[in-house]
Structure formats: structure tokens, C-alpha cells
Amino acid sequence: MQSPAFLQQLQTAVRQLHATVETELQPLPDAVLNRKPRPDGWSVLECLEHLNRYARYYLPALTKALNGRPAAAPAAEVRYSWLGRKSLDLVRPDNGRQHKTVKHMNPSGSQLHRAVLTEFLQHQAELLALLASARTTNLNRRTVPVEFFRLLKLRVGETLEFVVRHQERHLQQVLRAAQTAAPALAV
Amino acid sequence: MFADALQQVPYFTAREIEALVAAWNKPITLRRGELLVQRGQVERNLYFVREGLMRIYYPTETEEICVGFAYPPSMVCSFPSFVQGTASEYCIQALRQTELLGISKADFTALLELLPNLARFWREELEKVLVGRIDREIDLLLPEPERRLERLQRRSPHLFQLVPRKYIASYLRMTPETLSRLGHR
Numbered sequence: 001m002q003s004p005a006f007l008q009q010l011q012t013a014v015r016q017l018h019a020t021v022e023t024e025l026q027p028l029p030d031a032v033l034n035r036k037p038r039p040d041g042w043s044v045l046e047c048l049e050h051l052n053r054y055a056r057y058y059l060p061a062l063t064k065a066l067n068g069r070p071a072a073a074p075a076a077e078v079r080y081s082w083l084g085r086k087s088l089d090l091v092r093p094d095n096g097r098q099h100k101t102v103k104h105m106n107p108s109g110s111q112l113h114r115a116v117l118t119e120f121l122q123h124q125a126e127l128l129a130l131l132a133s134a135r136t137t138n139l140n141r142r143t144v145p146v147e148f149f150r151l152l153k154l155r156v157g158e159t160l161e162f163v164v165r166h167q168e169r170h171l172q173q174v175l176r177a178a179q180t181a182a183p184a185l186a187v
Numbered sequence: 188m189f190a191d192a193l194q195q196v197p198y199f200t201a202r203e204i205e206a207l208v209a210a211w212n213k214p215i216t217l218r219r220g221e222l223l224v225q226r227g228q229v230e231r232n233l234y235f236v237r238e239g240l241m242r243i244y245y246p247t248e249t250e251e252i253c254v255g256f257a258y259p260p261s262m263v264c265s266f267p268s269f270v271q272g273t274a275s276e277y278c279i280q281a282l283r284q285t286e287l288l289g290i291s292k293a294d295f296t297a298l299l300e301l302l303p304n305l306a307r308f309w310r311e312e313l314e315k316v317l318v319g320r321i322d323r324e325i326d327l328l329l330p331e332p333e334r335r336l337e338r339l340q341r342r343s344p345h346l347f348q349l350v351p352r353k354y355i356a357s358y359l360r361m362t363p364e365t366l367s368r369l370g371h372r
Contacts, residue, residue, distance in 0.1 A: 029188075029237075029238045029239075029258075029259045030240075030258075030349065031240070031258035031259045031260075031345070031349055032259060032260075034345050034348035034349055035345045036344050036345055039341055039344050043345065043348065045348075109347075111348070112348065179195070180188065180191040180192050180194075180195055180260060181192065181195055181260055182192055182193070182195040182196045182260070183189075183192045183193065183196075183235060183260045183261065183262050183312075184260065184261055184262070184312065184315065185261070185262045185263075185312040185313070185315070185316050186243070186255050186256065186257040186261040186262065186263045187243075187255060187263075187264070187266035187316055
């Protein structure tokens with residue numbers, strides 16, 4: 001895909017994510033945000049905290065990659081590395097397979113508050129700014145160290161796409177977890 | 188919120204939901220610490236919790252024993268008093284600002300006659316409550332605090348996110364110190 005169209009597509013997706021959290025999740029009571037759909041499943045806040053933890057690593061890494069060097073001439077066509085394709089394949093929202101989460105990215109059981117929502121929205125704003133500044137860069141430069149093994153590097157473009165698709169994947173999970181349950185009698 | 192919750196019951200029709208929403212019409216807001224039901228009071232309403240958190244407790248001279256919690260989308264009342272029309276032995280207190288919708292017992296009973304699906308729903312809720320009570324009885328009969336904790340974590344993991352520790356400790360019949368020593372996650 002051509003770079004401008006690629007970035008445009010990601011921007012639209014991020015705006016959509018922002019709007020979903022603002023309109024669908026922020027009005028929900030704490031009890032619903034914290035409810036686990038299954039004992040071993042993640043609540044709304046746990047899903048978003050998982051994404052926040054990724055963002056806390058990848059957004060600064062992307063900022064560094066985009067600012068690090070004088071802007072190279074933008075490449076017309078976005079291309080993928082083997083590792084990039086592999087990573088994207090794992091987080092595609094339509095990939096129904098479950099993955100095991102590395103321990104430090106697994107928020108299950110931590111004490112979480114509504115601030116998780118605010119942080120997620122801030123990350124979306126930062127991500128939009130990154131996508132805007134990526135217009136003048138070559139998206140095929142291989143400069144972003146992979147979170148779980150930093151000797152491996154991803155290309156700028158595929159990392160941006162990875163972050164967005166990963167978020168989309170978990171937002172689907174979030175919306176399932178956020179469905180109001182039927183009333184239950186407490187005595 | 189109430190209508191959304193009712194919509195999750197697969198057999199309620201749109202007209203039944205409309206009738207329930209119209210009848211469940213007494214809004215109440217409680218500030219943190221306020222009591223919905225006092226000991227000695229007769230419970231004449233059934234409430235739906237739209238927002239907030241409540242604890243149901245049995246007051247004794249030395250402590251207030253937590254017996255249950257209510258949070259959205261719970262329905263709550265002082266059950267023995269509601270059913271038997273006797274004075275409540277329990278108190279129900281808002282632990283945070285809480286918003287409720289109430290229906291009187293008379294209106295609720297009339298609706299149960301009128302709407303067979305509501306009667307079905309009520310019977311299913313009573314069955315779940317009974318199963319919950321049997322589980323809870325086993326909890327309380329287990330002498331090891333860690334087993335009581337483990338059973339609660341399995342049954343209601345969300346409680347640990349919602350309810351302050353000291354109330355969970357009371358509910359599990361252990362001191363807050365024991366609860367934190369057991370290092371619940």
C-alpha cells in the first residue's frame with residue numbers, strides 16, 4: 001500500500017478507538033468496568049491496562065525512531081519484514097486464536113481504576129501525533145526494537161500498524177466484556 | 188442501565204421490559220455511609236442498583252458482620268424482612284454514592300402474577316441465590332482461611348476489584364491482617 005493511504009487508514013482506526021472508549025466505556029459504572037466475563041478472563045480495565053503497557057513501551061520507541069534521524073525521503077510503498085508480517089498476523093482482529101501473554105504485560109488481578117481509561121485516551125492522542133509526523137519519514141526503516149527481545153527490530157510502518165491492530169483486537173474483547181449482565185439478586 | 192440489564196434476559200419481550208421499567212420507578216440516591224435499611228425496619232421495597240456499591244451486614248455488639256454486597260446490576264433488599272414482613276435484622280449501607288431504583292412489594296407481587304416471564308426470572312434468581320447460599324455455607328464451615336479465600340476468588344473474582352479489603356475480610360470471617368497475609372492478588 002502507498003504510504004499516505006496507509007497512514008490515513010491507521011489514523012481513521014485510532015480515531016475510531018478513541019471514540020469507542022469515550023462513548024461506550026466512560027459512562028459505564030465501575031462494577032461493569034471491573035467485571036470479569038469468566039474467572040480467568042480479563043475485565044474491561046484489564047484489557048485496556050494490557051494495551052496501556054504496550055503503549056508505554058512502543059510509543060516512546062516510535063517517537064525515538066521518528067525523531068532520531070533527519071527525515072529520510074518517504075518511500076512510496078509500505079513494505080513488511082518477515083517478523084513484521086508474523087507479528088501482525090498474531091494480532092489481526094479477525095484472528096480468533098488466543099495467545100498467552102507474557103507475565104509483565106498481563107494485568108490480571110492488579111488493582112485498576114478508571115484512570116486506565118484516561119491513560120488509554122492519552123495514548124490515542126499521542127499515536128495520532130506520531131502518525132502525523134510519520135508522513136515525512138521512510139516507513140520502511142528498520143529501527144524499532146521489539147518489546148520482548150530488543151535485539152530484533154521492526155520497521156516503523158509495520159510497528160505503527162502492529163500497535164493499532166493490537167488495540168483493535170482487544171477493543172473487540174473489551175466490548176464483549178462490557179455488555180451489561182442480567183440483573184442478579186443479592187440477599 | 189436497568190433496561191439494558193433486562194435486555195440481557197433472553198426471554199423478556201420488549202413489552203415486558205417496558206412494563207418493568209415503568210413499574211420500577213422510585214429513584215433513590217444514597218451518599219457514602221448512608222443506610223438504605225436499618226435494623227428493626229420492615230423492608231417494603233426491592234431495589235435495582237444502577238450505580239455504586241453497598242454492603243449488607245448483621246450488626247452485633249462488637250462488630251458488623253458482612254453477609255453480602257450489591258453493585259450494578261444487582262437487585263437487593265433485606266430479604267427475610269421483604270418476604271416475611273418482619274423487622275429487618277440486617278442493615279444495608281452504601282459504601283459509595285449509590286443510585287437505586289425501587290419497586291414496592293405490592294407492585295412487584297402484582298407484576299409476578301401479571302407477567303409469567305417475570306415469575307420465571309424470579310424463580311431462577313431464587314434458585315441461584317439458594318445455590319450461592321449453599322456454597323457460602325460450605326465456605327464458612329471450612330476452618331482454613333486460605334480455602335475460604337480461594338473459593339471466593341474462584342466464584343467472584345470481581346469482588347476483589349470492587350470492595351474494600353476490610354469488608355471482604357469480614358465476609359470471609361478473617362481479620363484484614365490474615366487476608367493481606369494470604370496475599371490475595
